[in-house]
Amino acid sequence: MAQSETQHRTAGGVEYELTRKRVRNINLRVRADGTVAVSAPARTPLGRVDEFVAGRAGWIADARQRQAQRAAAEAARPVPDKAAALALFEASSARIWPLFAEIRPAPPEIRVRDMRSRWGVCCPAKNRITLALRLAAREPDLIDYVMLHEYCHFVWPDHQPRFWALVARYMPDWKERRARLRG
Structure with a gap:
């Protein structure tokens, strides 16, 4: 099988798409549409991959249910047009930027x-934050959480403990907001 070639398989009642890649481990992902994607090292026997997927059939079913619930909740939220979303995001940035004014003399685009x-x-490097259009359909406090999260990346580019400590410094309830955003 070529490295980028995909194969459709079934294991444990789960249909999945297998892609052989240069990875160390077998990786499993349930996509937003409920399909299952698996990547595995080229030399991993098909039986081992099938066993891996079958062993996670319960988790896959739960993940599909969560994806369906997210899709239903998202469909119920009307998304504004880009101009309206930009206005919401710029207002959020105006609230957050003063916290970072010493290190970012100009607010980001x-x-x-x-x-x-x-x-x-x-x-x-470009002093820019790009936000997802669908975020504009969420509550203002969740928009502020994402905006603060992105501002914190101006200080720490990764998600190491020092990054999360900075987020917590300015937004002690960030974990609750993140959970609501994911739900």
Whole structure:
């Protein structure tokens, strides 16, 4: 099988798409549409991959249910157009930027993009924060959480403990907000 070639398989009652990649471990992902993607090292026997997937059939069923609930909740939230979303995000940035004014003399440029797998992206080199259009359909305190999260990346580019300590310094209830955002 070529490295980028995919194969459709079934194990433990779970249909999945197998891709052989240069990875160390077998990786499993339930996509937003409920399909299951598995990547595995080229030399891992198919039986081992099937066993891995079958052993996680219960977890996969739960993940599919969570994905369906998220999709239903998201469909119930009307997403504003990009101009309205940008206005919401710029207002949030105006609330958060004063906390970082000493290290960011100019507020960052705020952009909106239709992103499916992320809420936001920070690009310190370009002094830019890009937020997902669908975030505009969420509550203002959740928008502020994502905005603060991205601002903290101007200080710490990774998600190490020092990054989370900075988030907690300015937003002690960040874990509760993140849980609501994911739910």
